[in-house]
Amino acid sequence: MSWFERMKSGILTRIRRDIPEGIWTKCGQCGETTYHNALARNHWVCPRCDSHLPMSHQKYLELLVDTGSFEEMDAHIVTADPLKFRDRRRYTDRIKESRRASQMKEAIHTGVCRIGGHPVALGIMDTRFILGSMGGATGEKITRLIIRAIADRRTLILVCQSGGARMQESAFSLMQMAKISAHLHQLANAGLLYISVLTDPTYGGVTASFAMLGDVILAEPGARIGFAGQSVIKQFLGGEELPDGFQIAENVLRHGFVDRVVARGEMVSTLSRLIALLAPDAESSPGEVLAAPAS
Numbered sequence: 498m499s500w501f502e503r504m505k506s507g508i509l510t511r512i513r514r515d516i517p518e519g520i521w522t523k524c525g526q527c528g529e530t531t532y533h534n535a536l537a538r539n540h541w542v543c544p545r546c547d548s549h550l551p552m553s554h555q556k557y558l559e560l561l562v563d564t565g566s567f568e569e570m571d572a573h574i575v576t577a578d579p580l581k582f583r584d585r586r587r588y589t590d591r592i593k594e595s596r597r598a599s600q601m602k603e604a605i606h607t608g609v610c611r612i613g614g615h616p617v618a619l620g621i622m623d624t625r626f627i628l629g630s631m632g633g634a635t636g637e638k639i640t641r642l643i644i645r646a647i648a649d650r651r652t653l654i655l656v657c658q659s660g661g662a663r664m665q666e667s668a669f670s671l672m673q674m675a676k677i678s679a680h681l682h683q684l685a686n687a688g689l690l691y692i693s694v695l696t697d698p699t700y701g702g703v704t705a706s707f708a709m710l711g712d713v714i715l716a717e718p719g720a721r722i723g724f725a726g727q728s729v730i731k732q733f734l735g736g737e738e739l740p741d742g743f744q745i746a747e748n749v750l751r752h753g754f755v756d757r758v759v760a761r762g763e764m765v766s767t768l769s770r771l772i773a774l775l776a777p778d779a780e781s782s783p784g785e786v787l788a789a790p791a792s
């Protein structure tokens with residue numbers, strides 16, 4: 498028997514090492530802690546498990562858009578409170594708080610830009626603004642973006658990230674589903690391409706309308722995509738466990754609701770290739786597009 502026996506495995510220390518906030522980020526999936534700058538270089542993808550961490554609309558702009566080409570649209574359109582809604586808190590207070598947290602006036606940032614040199618009308622949702630929920634102003638901004646895409650003959654790309662329709666606006670929120678879908682129909686009639694990019698999470702009225710109406714539907718790895726949330730479904734099934742991968746992008750792809758799961762690092766090249774293949778004439782006039790080739 499040895500003279501000294503270690504009672505516990507591992508070396509314990511009483512010194513508490515505080516990690517300064519804003520310098521390191523911990524992965525929610527594997528627990529790996531990574532230096533912020535390293536994560537930024539890796540498009541906020543965990544280097545250990547490839548988990549795609551949440552990104553703000555500003556970071557998606559940096560990731561997707563050709564440098565200096567973005568021109569914001571409709572920044573003046575802001576959320577209204579048509580029902581003077583109040584639950585535990587006033588809706589107007591939630592709006593104020595979300596504006597501070599997200600530096601946005603609504604749950605979507607819209608504008609025109611170039612991606613891989615192609616002209617695009619781009620909308621990016623952001624869950625920091627009331628869970629990326631779709632209110633009247635969100636719908637109006639998307640509608641105006643579609644109208645601009647038709648006028649300029651641009652490809653439309655919507656980066657979806659939403660908890661669904663915004664309950665504080667009730668029917669004013671729900672009617673946006675029909676309004677946006679009708680305008681997407683006009684975009685299709687104009688022969689223009691619409692690509693939707695589903696990020697984590699994409700739920701509710703957004704899934705039930707424009708998120709699933711893309712000519713091509715891409716999704717980020719691991720994104721949760723569905724209508725009702727997992728906890729609601731579990732509750733409805735009397736607490737029954739849901740199968741592995743339920744509502745996760747790779748599983749949704751297997752069931753045919755998504756065309757391709759694309760990692761962030763490959764998103765720009767994938768979008769550029771799709772536009773080059775499916776919308777090569779987007780900038781030319783409608784007459785030129787519809788003209789039959791001389792035989």
Ligand SMILES: [Zn+2]
Nearest residue numbers: 524527543546
């Ligand atoms: Zn990880």
